[in-house]
Amino acid sequence: MFIEIDFNSDEALYLQLRNQIILGIATDQFHEGESLPSVRNLADIIGINMHTVNKAYTLLKQEGYVKVDRRNGAVIAVDANQALTLEEIRRELQVTLAKSSCKNITREEIHTLVDEIYDQMGYREI
């Protein structure tokens, strides 16, 4: 369990936590079928409130990264609903690429950066 929370960041704690868990899934730190710590447990580990963790878990459930039952808590179970996700990815990329274009970062540099991130982070590929 490596979850880094920056208490000085202006990003909401529950969003940082959600993003860190998504990163954990992509890097196979959390495997399909594995349970995440309970909301109370993880709250104690990080040192934040139970409800903040619960908010992150609820969001992860809505977005289709985990499924929840009362026996095992939040279980990694990615449902690959590409239709919804691809539109979200497109919107995010549109803004990110607009920024880079304004700053004279080339299209080729973006392609290189994508490959660098994939290789350095070791994102799982089917």
Next chain:
Amino acid sequence: MFIEIDFNSDEALYLQLRNQIILGIATDQFHEGESLPSVRNLADIIGINMHTVNKAYTLLKQEGYVKVDRRNGAVIAVDANQALTLEEIRRELQVTLAKSSCKNITREEIHTLVDEIYDQMGYREI
């Protein structure tokens, strides 16, 4: 001036406005040296408060997309400080690519998507 603000979005108005202007610069809708509308003028056009526009302009100034003087208001003047920007782009891409990886969107599909966005949006390339 095509600026679309979604009043039902959960994204803050001043951030939407800032992103739309960055998109406008990247698509050469706003050219280097051109002035943006005054804060009061744009506020009237969109139908929001002057301070909300001012907040977006101040942020754009801090991020190096415009420079401001009292004669001509907010003038498009991109300073290409790549060092700072590249780190920001990397952080944003890390999370976006983690999401897509979880949803079984392949690396090749991302590369294709990047090219699609560049071509469809017509982002300026040096």
Next chain:
DNA sequence: AATAGTGTTATATTCATCATATAACAGCAA
């Protein structure tokens, strides 16, 4: 000199969200 247009600053208010706290409930397993 006067007027009108810039961005900027100050102050205040309303509203929503974030993060916290305490408490209880329903379901499952040992």
Next chain:
DNA sequence: TTGCTGTTATATGATGAATATAACACTATT
């Protein structure tokens, strides 16, 4: 029964978003 899950309810303090009114400093035009 006991102890662990997620879930819900309610409340509170802090922060930020968006608004409103007002004024200030500077510049260009009349």
